[in-house]
Amino acid sequence: MNTGFFFQAYVFITLIFSGTAQYFTDIDAFLWLPFIMTMVMVALVPLQTRYNYEPLDQLETTILVLFTGFFVLAITSTLMQEGLKTTIAGIKNGLGISLLLPCLLLGFCRESQLYRICKKLYWVFYAQIPFVVYQALIVVPARVAFEGKMDSWDSVVGTFGGSMIAGGNGASMGLFTxxxxxxxxxxxxxxxAKLWSVALHIAIGFIICVVAEVKFxxxxxxxxxLYIYIKPSYVKEVRVIDFKTILLSIVGIFILLSLIITILSLGYTSKYQSHSMSIFDIFLQNIGYIFDPTVIVAGLDGNLDExxxxxxxxxxxxxxxxHGLVNQLFGYGLNSSNAGGADPGYIAMLFELSLGSTALAIFLWEIGLVGTGLLLAIVFLILKGSKPKPLFSTKDLSRADINxxxxxxxFIGFTIAGLITLPYSPLLALIPVFQFQFYFVLGAMMIIRKATLTKAKGLACLN
Structure with a gap:
């Protein structure tokens, strides 16, 4: 069975087809496709590992046990408090795609297949360009003309889904870039990789994020x-970055940030502000709401206040x-904090508020302190166990291996970015296209880790 081909199809269906189809048809049923593909993967794992299963080491076993506890806790809590129908909806919305991690951990893809999958991610990146251009030049002006400048937020979403009228998953696209x-x-x-290729990809990435207004x-x-550039490598010949280079890089970062803040602030000036304020004041005013502990956004069109x-x-x-300490520890069940849809969560309706403005808040309400702690423990164990160490010389590796x-x-940097989003946005709790990215990266880190341990053991035997 060619699981690598299946996974490549999974990538394109999740990151290109489902979001694009939903965006242009406004049919939310397309967003079931990533969940369905994940369930198919779960069904295929026993077939893939039946004859070539590789035993798990201590770290892999620990992660699998913790994940099983996390998943069972969330489902049990939801079944007991909300019933089967809500449990299925909750798994689809917030938990199902996380099964991607144990599938990769159990050997659904080998490192050679992972290499080809990673190369396909670049094609997903290139696919964003025409969509971003179309949305920036056609959709945004049309939306501004129809609703006003204040309502043009999140209009540029690439292939990651949303609505031409209400916006969508621009943040997921930004994190992918x-x-x-x-x-x-x-x-x-x-x-x-060549320097011109790096410069081109980074320039395109920044342009996409600025156009989409993904401030994070x-x-x-x-x-x-900078973190990626100074991070240690598995390859011994990769030079260590000296202090002078790091210092110059930091200076360059602050110059670049000043330019970015100026561009963003000029955009805010043209949209919302008077021209009497300084650029820095405009920028601070437009991000200050993020840290305000008293903000409540009024609900529109009959929606609950957020x-x-x-x-x-x-x-x-x-x-x-x-409802007591038990619910504080183990949560009120999946979907309980959901304030939207035809069947809002019972906790959201109890307070008559949209409680889930961030993934961390959603997790704390729905799976409790214990469930949230288990998820964070899994991520931190993977980060700790997957740190690169200089184990190999270039003469022991092919170009594809080094790649x-x-x-x-x-992947480590992206995982850290994903953790930072937890108190900032609801991406990891609600958005399938970002859930796929996050859990894929975690699984890929474990595949690379296992491959390096196996190869290092083989080289040690030869020596």
């Missing part, structure tokens, strides 16, 4: 790129024990 920028920079650091990625990308990012966490800390190993620092 961050992943591609880090992968390409790490390739260059390892000597398998636009502002933090320079720091992540708590701000910090407000949502403060509200959980004060009211999460409304694949170069992606590990980028």
């Amino acid at each position: 961050l992943l591609i920028m880090m992968m390409k920079l790490s390739e260059y650091k390892h000597g398998v 990625v636009t502002l933090l990308a320079p720091f992540f790129l 708590l701000g990012r910090v407000t949502a966490l403060a509200f959980w800390s004060h009211h999460s024990d409304i 694949l190993l170069s992606y590990q620092p980028a």
